[in-house]
Amino acid sequence: MKVSDISDMWWKTAVFYNLNVGSYLDWNDDGTGDFEGLSHRLDYLGELGVTCLWLAPFYPSPRADNGYDIADYFGVDPRYGDLGDFVEVVRTAHERGMRVIVDLVVNHTSDAHPWFQSARQSRDSPYRDFYIWRDEPPEDQRASMFPDAEDGVWFYDEAAGQYYEHSFYRHQPDLNTANPKVREAIAKVIGFWLQIGVDGFRVDAVPFLIDNGGENEHEYLQAIRTFVGRRNGAGALLGEVNLPYDKQIAFFGDEDGDELTMQFDFVANQRLYLSLAREDAGPLVEALRARPQLARTNQWANFVRNHDELTLDQLSEDERNEVFEAFAPEESMRIHGRGIVRRLPPMLGGDPRWIRMVYSLTFSLPGAPVLYYGEEIGMGEHPTLPGRAAVRTPMQWADSPNGAFSGADADDLPHPLVSGGFSAEHINVSAQLHDPESMFHFVRQLVAAYAISPEIGWGDFEILPQPHACVLVHSLQGSMGRLIALHNFAPDGRKVTVTLDDTDESTRAIDLLGNETYLLDDGVLNVTLDGFGYRWIRIARTGDKRLL
Template identity: 70%
Template sequence: MRLTDTSDLWWKTAVYYNLNLETYMDWDDDGIGDLAGLAQRLDYLAELGVTCLWLAPFYPSPRQDNGYDIADYFGVDERYGHLGDLVEVVRTAHDRGMRVIVDLVVNHTSDQHPWFRAARSSPDSPYRDFYVWRDEPPAQQRPSMFPDAEDGVWSFDDAAGQYYEHSFYRHQPDLNTANPAVREEIAKVVGFWLQMGVDGFRVDAVPFLIDGEHGDEHDYLRAIRGYVGRRSGHAMLLGEVNVPYAEQMAFFGGSDGDELTMQFDFVANQQLYLALARQEAGPLVEALRARPAIALTNQWANFVRNHDELTLDQLSVEEREEVFAAFAPSEDQRVHGRGIVRRLPPMLDGDPRRVRMVYSLLFSLPGAPVLYYGEEIGMGEHPGLPRTRDAVRTPMQWSSGDTGGFSNADPDAFTLPVVEGSYGPAHVSVSDQLHVSDSLLSFIRTLVHAYRRSPEIGWGRLELLEQDDPAVLAHAMTGTTGQLVLLHNLSANRRTARVHLRDADTTTRVVDMVGETTNACDEAGCLQVELDGYDHRWLRIVRGQEKRLL
């Protein structure tokens, strides 16, 4: 794909914020978050510096899988409001300088979707081929994504008299995306939400969207990208593709970059936690070194946590055990044999230095940062919930009262309980941090604005700076707007970072963008920085009289 105008690639340097309406803000006090509540919090998000909202599924759904079991692609669950409320949220967000993307979940539907109900009613139904059926399941089956919940990916349906395929839970039958009629319906879904004003889609479970047996999986992704481009000149596709880098490149569309616009970097995310467990930068350095070069029309999305478990499936068994031992020593903190159902602060024993270092690292990595709601205030998980993934999906904590300011309803009416104990609202809330200069919320706001003043992170060239100390991660981001040197100490002990800057001397200014330290180069252009335990620096390098963003 040739690019002649980069002015509308807003997503390259956006700050993303993912939230679930159900647990974000309840405005009508029925115990369920809603669009009206979100509308009341858009100014908060704008002040935080968010430039793109990512809304988790809000469609009509039985809600057996956090709304990813969709029963109607063209509606809003009545518990959250209606289409008019959504349009108002999108319009107001745009007025505040924020884009809005929504989940595109078209690898499966709910078994309550009218298509599946019609499909199972008769073999002659025109919707029968919307799903994948067999008289007998294949002898060799691929494993279920949830091996501790499902014993396979085929289930028998009594009404249909056949087995149907489901890559995830049995209440989520797979769509037959090889069927042109299904693809036509998916195009209508995409077109509808673009017409409603959304700015793109987070595409769920992309490797399960397409069936490689038909040999045209990437042709189909390319067709979706082309359709989005024709219907909207600025919309994007952010893909959930948890595979090794070599396979991820195919989902970008290779060097042409004409399939997914962005992808989450699951490799770097998992290596980050291995690095944290070892208190050594090596695993993350190797991941960044292994990142393939991508087209200008593509971008990486970096994240610390998301709405699911912290998956470690790309680590070796030994590496996974290291991370489990460090951050999820109890079996009830783990799920599916591969993941952790905890938020970051409890995993790091609440050490504010370490928590801040991790978020500084998140915003400094080449690409675009993605925050999960509540991360900006250091929310913790609620252990022991029946559905383990729900541990990190609890109500947003706006104030210090028992309900966290989420709702005035009886807490028994909440779909999920508020976190209790040392991470409950009495200790962690927006109201207690909003006007406190040294709070985590203020620090995250500082990082957001530092990132937005540093286009090199989204557009520039990464250089990993060799260090003698294995605990220090040093990298530079260089672009036409200037250069940043970013330093992070993954150890609890004091360390020293040493960086040689080319074309630098004693006239070179070193500007600390996040802290208040003073640094300078020596006559040879060398920069030596002392880093306390879990310390970090964002240093803008200004050579001579050159003008750079500060």
């Protein structure tokens, strides 16, 4: 499947916003967020500038893993509403110019799924081969993704009389995606949600989806991409592939990019945190220079935080310990031996300059930015909640009971609200909407600057050499012009001056975030950055007619 129309490649310059419906807004005051509540906040997301809504799993589920343990692929969990409520959200989002993607979690099901319940009852069940069974687990079995929760990836099922494979938790048996019947069932799931109106999928744990040991395992991803293209020519596949670049690149497909549409850049994300810990741009610069060149039909997704732990598994043990010591000094802040269960603002001590520098950098990197709900107001985590739940607390809408998330009793909420300095009393949407200096308005400014800078999504990327180890300077050259972004990883007392002297025949430069215009002296511009300083500078040539 080849995409040729630029309008079909909307993901190249989209602003993604990920949320869990159950934690966003509870409209009927039963304690759980719902689709009706979300529908009443789409104008808020439109004001922020979101162009694509990414919904975490909302399907019927025991919710032993935040809904990623799916018991029915074709429904809506009654706690959130019904299918009609979902359709109304999609319709309303589309009317406001927002796309909608949903999670495609088909590397495993819940053990409560009817397929598995049938499979475990009899070896003659038509669903037995939907899963992977053995009489004895292999001696050389791979390690569990959750070594602090599971001692292996095979579990003995008494009813079935065999072991089944589970790459994640034992209540999430792996689907046998090498089975053509399983692939047919997955195609029905994809076709169902595309028919209802979604614009694509965030594909969960992609390497586990196609890890069947065959030589042609990527043909399955190609088949999925082709199927999505037939049903929706502009459909996106945003893949979760946490692998080194040399292995990750294969999941984009051939030179035309015929597998995943987009992938999260886990490498740059992890090196970002090492740079923050060292106050040195070097680790991130190294990652960005190693980024593979993508086909025109593909894109990177840049993020600061996501709904899981902040994984650091691609750093060396010494590097990971550096980040732990800087940002997760207590054992309770860590998980699985590789990750951090904190949001960015508390990690950075609530320093607004440092926090804003990180988001400015993320929006300026080549690719499409992905926000996790609450990032736009600087929400923190709940430090006493176990594991990943710490960063999945209810959205903080106002300084009122339950943060105006719900009128139910606090004990009925999915998780307690954040307390202390990052509580709704101090961090909430209502207050920030009326404060032009707030985090919300800063993120909205970034979104607006990103929207008028198509070179970030489409342009040629180059890291510009300069003498300061703490500074990252990169250039994005597009058909309409050039953007240069500068970011200082060093704190107060480390002011630096960067000289830009390769601006060709340019006569002026515009600071898109500071609303300043500079006249260039023979194509040379000196830019001073304070500690944690940042600039987005549009290099304008004579006759440039863009709205700057």
